[in-house]
Amino acid sequence: MFKTLKEAQSFCKEKGIKMIDFKMIDLDGRWRHITIPAERLDEGTMEYGIGFDGSNYGYAPVEKSDMVFIPNLASAAIDPFVDVPTLSMTGDVCIIDKPHNRPFDQYPRNVALRAEEYMREIGIADKMIIGPEFEFHLFDHVSFENKPNRAFYHIDTAQAEWNTGVDHEQNFGYQVPKKGGYHISAPQDITYDLRSQMCLLLKEWGVDVKYHHHEVGGSGQVEIEVELGSMTEMADKTMILKYIVKNAAVAAGKTATFMPKPLFGEAGNGMHVHILLFKDGKPLFYDENGYSNLSDTALYFIGGLLKHVPSLCAFTNPSTNSYKRLVPGFEAPVTIGFATANRSSVIRIPAYAKSPDKKRFEIRNPDATCNPYYAYAAILMAGLDGIQNKIDPSENGWGPYDFNLYDLSDEEKAKIKSLPRNLDEALDALEKDHEYLTRGGVFPERLIKLWIKKKRAESEAYNKYPHPAEFALYYDL
Structure with a gap:
């Protein structure tokens, strides 16, 4: 979003941004985050970064676990899921060193950047x-437990064929057959509006969408x-x-999962x-x-x-x-x-x-x-x-x-x-x-x-x- 720190600071004042949220990637590929008041985003933040304990992110210890996160101003976007106006940024991670900090070679984004550099160095492509x-799947409910004497998971969505027999509450009978969901339309496709909202939010964050649709899995699988x-x-x-x-x-009262196989037989x-x-x-x-x-x-x-x-x-x-x-x-x-x-x-x-x-x-x-x-x-x-x-x-x-x-x-x-x-x-x-x-x-x-x-x-x-x-x-x- 921004090329310079001054642009970012001006935007925060103009839009009433109160917090800057920095999102970092752990070893597994989950976002973790740390937040500072907007007025603390300054030259020192961009040069010296935000310190954190990298060992808690799952990486192998390197000398010391103290690392710094360097924000990428171009990645800035307003987070639509928080009450306090917040600007979100990603960036890169460095190991603290003298005279200059050096990129942490295990950090996922640094690995990807190095792969692209290597591709250009050997001259095959740029x-x-x-x-x-x-x-992914969109469900209405999920619960699970693993204890010495008890193990289970329970998933439900109103559109699943197993709910055709629900009789204790109103049932319109528009469930989707097993493996019958590919490009299914309304009223069976109950998550259409939610997916459209997701796509609009993605566009606002700089992610252009080609299309969205219901997938083969009848029990809430979409793409x-x-x-x-x-x-x-x-x-x-x-x-x-x-x-x-x-x-x-x-926010819509549902739960999403990218698990490869959340349901047997689908x-x-x-x-x-x-x-x-x-x-x-x-x-x-x-x-x-x-x-x-x-x-x-x-x-x-x-x-x-x-x-x-x-x-x-x-x-x-x-x-x-x-x-x-x-x-x-x-x-x-x-x-x-x-x-x-x-x-x-x-x-x-x-x-x-x-x-x-x-x-x-x-x-x-x-x-x-x-x-x-x-x-x-x-x-x-x-x-x-x-x-x-x-x-x-x-x-x-x-x-x-x-x-x-x-x-x-x-x-x-x-x-x-x-x-x-x-x-x-x-x-x-x-x-x-x-x-x-x-x-x-x-x-x-x-x-x-x-x-x-x-x-x-x-x-x-x-x-x-x-x-x-x-x-x-x-x-x-």
Whole structure:
């Protein structure tokens, strides 16, 4: 929003801004924040930053845990969810040093920025443009509990088919069938107005929306797709979108979740990422004579993604719940391959993107439990490795698979490599295959080790809990 501190200070006086809220990213990809009175935003804030304890954000200790947050004035936006007029800003994190503070190499935004710098340094491209698709659920109620003698979760939404029999209160009977929600209209689409409000709030915060609609999941699954943008910018906008969606839902008396698989038997929430590369303003992925009009550069990028996708999953699908989505039958990818207009493959080339500046493909396995800065940076690094080493996806047996991969026989399926089946398999792959991430100092080795340790602890804790389904299977044995 602002180019100079003076502009920001003048805006605060003109609009009656009372507080400045600084939002920072923790290791998992959640926003945390610290707030100062508006009159304290001065030259010292911009030069020396706001001090905080980085160890509480989950990062590996580096010398001392004291760090500073340096605001980015261009990121400023009025927060619509607070009573006191507040200007919100994101920024970058530095380690306190002499004579000057230095960027903290584990901080998610710094990793993404370094990945883009590395791309330009090696001369392959100067910009990666991406377009995430955000699928999520809107519910009326959620409760959950995990205790030694009791474990449950309870989700409800008035539009779900399980509410057709509600008879103790007024019921209009416009529930949505299981897996029957794709582009469903009113009166079944009960969250249409809320999604439109979300999109208007996104626009005010600088996030342009392509469209929104109801998704396949009948029990409240929806999607907002944003316009394409450069990689770190889109990571910033991913954080903004999740913040707006969740807070707008609460304000409307609902609750939003980006969990990959909140409901058994319904479609899960992915975050498909469309990818394009440009150099000197020219698209690098188009070739009129190439497969699906893709250039060799595009195919090599795909080759890099497919070679490294098992280890990529540790960053793009970093939750135990992620792998409950990556199962057959729900338009989620389970096998490693590429194809045109095929939603069962990990890499899908949209048939509708025909012009050179729009020619692209999407990677379909990611979900929004990821830290977007790490996930997008890892995708870029895998693709760059494919280009540098000319990894041809066809020569490696990864397609093109221009047929439904779910319909193969068991014998045919056995010939095709699959995505990790759980978080532990993804972490195993990351342990063995992460050199491509550390090139150019993009992902510090220390960060990767910390990530693996943290995510293994989550998986281990999850595996220790008895599951209600286990009682149904084994209690009487």
